[in-house]
Amino acid sequence: MSGAGPEIERLMALLSKLPGLGPRSARRAALALLKRRDQLLIPLTHAMQDAADKIESCRICGRLSTQNPCTTCVDPMRDETMICVVEEDSALWAMERVGAFTGKYHVLGGLLSALDGIRPEDLRLDSLISRVRSGRVREIIMALPATVEGQTTAHYIADRLKGFDNQVDITFLARGVPVGGDLDWLDDNTIAHAFKSRR
Template sequence: MSGTDEIERLIELMSRLPGLGPRSARRAVLHLIRKRALLLKPLAQSMQVVADTARECLNCGNVGTSDICALCEDEGRANGLLCVVEDVADLWAMERANVFKGRYHVLGGTLSALDGIGPDDLRIPQLKQRITAEAVSEVVLALNATIDGQTTAHYIADQLEGTVTLTSLAQGVPIGGELDYLDDGTITAALNARKPL
């Protein structure tokens, strides 16, 4: 394989990343090559370390470099609150907001009859075990406001009914949002969840 073929292979691999198409990947690879010592070599080393050490937390499903992630090991978070999310990206988004101080549970997807994903394909049985084992008093269902997300939330609510307090994230108009740009479902959810001033 010639040097050009190897560069083309890198471009092709990078174009598979979310948010990068072939043109963006080509620009990124050219930038990395130009900044070889500053970016490319450290990036390659870091990617190798992550490839060798990254694993899923055995407890919550988060991604880290140890069997139990730092969020699960943090005793300050053992406060009876458990936030259920669809995937690790959602967990990281919640953490970025820096407002939730409980623990998390990553389902690994949502129920989907069309895709053949049932309750046993997700981490729902582990969720039930954790609620008992960790003396969870409230489960926050922070699932996406999609049909599959809402179906999953209703299924979990049915499974946990009477065992724990269930809450969900509020839905509606985002801060800074303009009504003219919102879809009908968002406006409907916002109107139905209105509160007194």
């Protein structure tokens, strides 16, 4: 309770659910919105309404898009023999910012996690298998986080794709020292990986 009235309290409570905003920054955000009604509150409300109305998950790759299938899936310029598997759209956006990948994507929508109770049927795995089964895919690139869950998920997928060994290569993003990374600041595992994979 901050004495701001129920409408503003509700706005603050919902804003505080955004990642990166706590109760205090949610109050500042609410005040910024209310003070900049025409420049920020109304445009952002419209952008959010627009997103809620138009954006859905692509029925082929699962990415968030206003088109279904999404522009990447229907783009004839993109190599349909390569599928880059990512956890979330944020990883796909990062790959697209880099611009190095010209194939298609598959967004799992999460990672296997015994702790969080996320099972294979909670992820977009069947649709990935179907895409491989269609016969055009030659390489699956696992662009999953270098965490226990990321690696468990990658190995689970590799296992499920065992039957397609002759058709499909499964590759992983290289592990190593980040560009500009100082050895002194890196964890031992990363250094060990980078050493083993030296070229």
